[in-house]
Amino acid sequence: MIRFFLIFLISILGQNCSLYLQRYAHFSAVLASAAPSLGLALFLFLWPYPLDDFWLEELPLIFFGASFAGMSQGHRLPNLPSQLVSALIFAALFFAQSQFFKGYGGALGTSACIAVLGSMALQELYAYGKKKWNP
Template structure:
């Protein structure tokens, strides 16, 4: 159950940041930081809200996935790409543990990997579709 909650938290962090960034025109940095402060504050002030594992990991996942939402809708035209990249971020977070420590910010590195992966796969899919031939 904890894994499912972390996966949903990643999708939420990415989509909510993308929405604040592009629909409400707050900008990428403000949108991401607002999501991170709300998530971090919620679990800081209410640590007994969920179990200790989730209390520690959910704010990190939401903050890291919110980096994906910093993308502009001029580059990422489909919002589902942001949602899937948040999901991929959560999976990478769960599978790697501390592997990315020291890579200039592990959350940012994982966010970059997740959004580049989803964006690239969508781009390749469009190139290989029969309608583009």
């Protein structure tokens, strides 16, 4: 349970770093994803104390993959609840399928895409239900 909580927190951090840099600092989407990921990698590389495998191997994967979801345009994840749902979906996918994430590749981007699409679908269902039940 603690492991999932850490994955969720790292996912939120990676996604929101990318979102912030893209929307408010006006970085390009790719730079908004790459800059914080590089910063995290350098921080972990230069950390003077020995770290567990989770911190050295999985944390950068989670952060980098979640930053892909943060590359979304503003209307895809317009508010904090949709961003949190997207990060939660990504964390759940990573937690459930972590044996398939052996390296940086298509699996992280696909998981981020599924997370954003899932969040968008839940937004649409919420809006439809609100419209249907509150005429």
